[in-house]
Amino acid sequence: xxxxxxxxxxxxxxxxxxxxxxxxxxxxxxxxxxxxxxxxxxxxxxxxxxxxxxxxxxxxxxxxxxxxxxxxxxxxxxxxxxxxxxxxxxxxxxxxxxxxxxxxxxxxxxxxxxxxxxxxxxxxxxxxxxxxxxxxxxxxxxxxxxxxxxxxxxxxxxxxxxxxxxxxxxxxxxxxxxxxxxxxxxxxxxxxxxxxxxxxxxxxxxxxxxxxxxxxxxxxxxxxxxxxxxxxxxxxxxxxxxxxxxxxxxxxxxxxxxxxxxxxxxxxxxxxxxxxxxxxxxxxxxxxxxxxxxxxxxx
Amino acid sequence: xxxxxxxxxxxxxxxxxxxxxxxxxxxxxxxxxxxxxxxxxxxxxxxxxxxxxxxxxxxxxxxxxxxxxxxxxxxxxxxxxxxxxxxxxxxxxxxxxxxxxxxxxxxxxxxxxxxxxxxxxxxxxxxxxxxxxxxxxxxxxxxxxxxxxxxxxxxxxxxxxxxxxxxxxxxxxxxxxxxxxxxxxxxxxxxxxxxxxxxxxxxxxxxxxxxxxxxxxxxxxxxxxxxxxxxxxxxxxxxxxxxxxxxxxxxxxxxxxxxxxxxxxxxxxxxxxxxxxxxxxxxxxxxxxxxxxxxxxxx
Numbered sequence: 001x002x003x004x005x006x007x008x009x010x011x012x013x014x015x016x017x018x019x020x021x022x023x024x025x026x027x028x029x030x031x032x033x034x035x036x037x038x039x040x041x042x043x044x045x046x047x048x049x050x051x052x053x054x055x056x057x058x059x060x061x062x063x064x065x066x067x068x069x070x071x072x073x074x075x076x077x078x079x080x081x082x083x084x085x086x087x088x089x090x091x092x093x094x095x096x097x098x099x100x101x102x103x104x105x106x107x108x109x110x111x112x113x114x115x116x117x118x119x120x121x122x123x124x125x126x127x128x129x130x131x132x133x134x135x136x137x138x139x140x141x142x143x144x145x146x147x148x149x150x151x152x153x154x155x156x157x158x159x160x161x162x163x164x165x166x167x168x169x170x171x172x173x174x175x176x177x178x179x180x181x182x183x184x185x186x187x188x189x190x191x192x193x194x195x196x197x198x199x200x201x202x203x204x205x206x207x208x209x210x211x212x213x214x215x216x217x218x219x220x221x222x223x224x225x226x227x228x229x230x231x232x233x234x235x236x237x238x239x240x241x242x243x244x245x246x247x248x249x250x251x252x253x254x255x256x257x258x259x260x261x262x263x264x265x266x267x268x269x270x271x272x273x274x275x276x277x278x279x280x281x282x283x284x285x286x287x288x289x290x291x292x293x294x295x296x297x298x299x
Numbered sequence: 300x301x302x303x304x305x306x307x308x309x310x311x312x313x314x315x316x317x318x319x320x321x322x323x324x325x326x327x328x329x330x331x332x333x334x335x336x337x338x339x340x341x342x343x344x345x346x347x348x349x350x351x352x353x354x355x356x357x358x359x360x361x362x363x364x365x366x367x368x369x370x371x372x373x374x375x376x377x378x379x380x381x382x383x384x385x386x387x388x389x390x391x392x393x394x395x396x397x398x399x400x401x402x403x404x405x406x407x408x409x410x411x412x413x414x415x416x417x418x419x420x421x422x423x424x425x426x427x428x429x430x431x432x433x434x435x436x437x438x439x440x441x442x443x444x445x446x447x448x449x450x451x452x453x454x455x456x457x458x459x460x461x462x463x464x465x466x467x468x469x470x471x472x473x474x475x476x477x478x479x480x481x482x483x484x485x486x487x488x489x490x491x492x493x494x495x496x497x498x499x500x501x502x503x504x505x506x507x508x509x510x511x512x513x514x515x516x517x518x519x520x521x522x523x524x525x526x527x528x529x530x531x532x533x534x535x536x537x538x539x540x541x542x543x544x545x546x547x548x549x550x551x552x553x554x555x556x557x558x559x560x561x562x563x564x565x566x567x568x569x570x571x572x573x574x575x576x577x578x579x580x581x582x583x584x585x586x587x588x589x590x591x592x593x594x595x596x597x598x
Contacts, residue, residue, distance in 0.1 A: 031343055041323070045331070046423050048425045076330050092347055128349055134345070138343075205329060
């Protein structure tokens with residue numbers, strides 16, 4: 001299959017499945033064109049998904065990989081409390097995968113895109129001896145209302161959605177419901193929008209493990225944190241819940257006087273600690289210092 | 300060097316070198332935040348630059364690679380007649396390159412970013428056994444004024460900026476001024492903006508070779524083309540000028556009654572043919588059919 005035929009396939013599939021949103025020119029030109037609305041900020045994120053680092057062709061189907069490539073970036077949009085608008089996908093593949101594998105990849109990608117009403121507006125294609133994906137997602141928020149990592153204040157309560165450690169545990173057993181959670185994490189777009197409306201003070205998604213991601217949030221906010229109870233996924237270990245990556249749950253803070261419900265739709269919310277003044281990025285758990293053992297690419 | 304230290308280095312270097320433009324939150328959060336202005340459209344493009352496909356570490360310095368990764372995407376912004384606004388860069392590298400190599404990469408990248416006043420607003424980092432780069436660039440144009448591939452009409456004149464074949468020739472000799480042109484192509488941002496103001500009917504940048512790229516423009520515009528004179532770079536062959544990639548010159552069309560100057564600033568403009576009705580994407584040169592022999596990733 002030649003490049004032009006693959007692009008034509010993607011264009012037809014995406015125009016059938018995607019909403020137009022504010023995209024006035026999509027696949028087929030040097031750039032995609034967006035007509036932004038007044039009084040909105042736009043948020044942008046980009047995430048690699050690389051064969052041999054983030055997935056293996058032996059254990060992940062093409063549709064799983066397409067799903068997850070988009071889910072990771074959608075989760076960043078959720079963390080800002082934004083509504084998905086459009087995405088670009090850069091895909092490099094061996095020539096042998098240019099036909100049916102790549103079609104299944106785009107079908108998996110577009111099934112999730114359709115669910116969260118995000119337009120596939122363009123991207124890049126290249127040949128490489130392994131599968132490489134980079135997805136850029138753009139979302140919109142009312143002006144000045146994006147949730148960030150830098151708004152947490154001493155005295156704020158710390159919360160997470162869902163349960164932690166499921167994805168890390170799934171990766172260690174490679175089967176069962178936790179493995180499916182690892183393969184197909186659900187981006188919490190609706191929850192992010194609700195948290196923005198409820199007035200959360202800071203938010204981020206848990207991609208590299210609670211201990212490392214909370215330290216990052218605390219550094220950006222120039223605060224410390226004291227953890228108490230952690231909602232460990234039933235069957236996973238406390239270690240997996242504290243340091244395991246790729247849960248894609250939302251970690252957020254809110255002033256202690258804010259009323260945060262026990263569920264957002266069907267998603268449970270747990271208070272896991274409080275923000276304290278002091279050494280930026282320092283975290284205590286069970287009266288001991290908790291080191292950031294989450295995933296660091298170059299550690 | 301740990302990931303956090305590298306991110307801090309990039310953040311400091313970019314805040315020292317980049318304009319803020321409309322970016323209200325840059326590196327360090329889940330997403331970058333842009334506050335768009337009224338009455339503007341935004342254009343988006345993304346381009347891979349992959350070790351072993353697009354460059355080799357033995358022949359390209361870290362700064363060359365940083366420069367070219369950005370230049371390719373800036374060239375797409377130029378093709379739409381847009382003004383650069385911000386970019387995201389995804390970089391995967393072996394651990395051994397995480398320190399001084401990656402710093403030189405970002406210095407090369409940011410030197411070009413500074414020249415064209417584009418903000419580095421975020422991106423992604425990963426570890427991989429080869430160097431992988433994906434750059435997303437965003438530009439702005441007055442509403443409804445972006446140049447596209449689809450506006451060419453029968454009777455329009457076809458033009459290119461500069462001379463063709465230099466980059467392909469440089470790649471075959473690996474030294475001298477053509478090799479430097481291959482390493483460090485100049486994105487024609489100013490020329491693109493002037494062509495938009497002059498009222499060009501269609502425009503794209505030449506990345507995969509004239510024969511293939513012109514066929515793409517003709518297909519998007521549902522027209523044919525008849526080529527006459529080609530400005531071959533002195534020392535390159537006609538074959539390199541017709542089919543060689545990576546010249547990053549602008550290919551554009553304009554109604555025959557439009558006055559197109561012989562130079563835009565110091566950049567020469569050459570009329571190379573005319574748009575004709577007929578089989579979309581078909582090109583004739585020297586009274587013969589010209590096959591699209593430019594670069595196809597999966598051919």
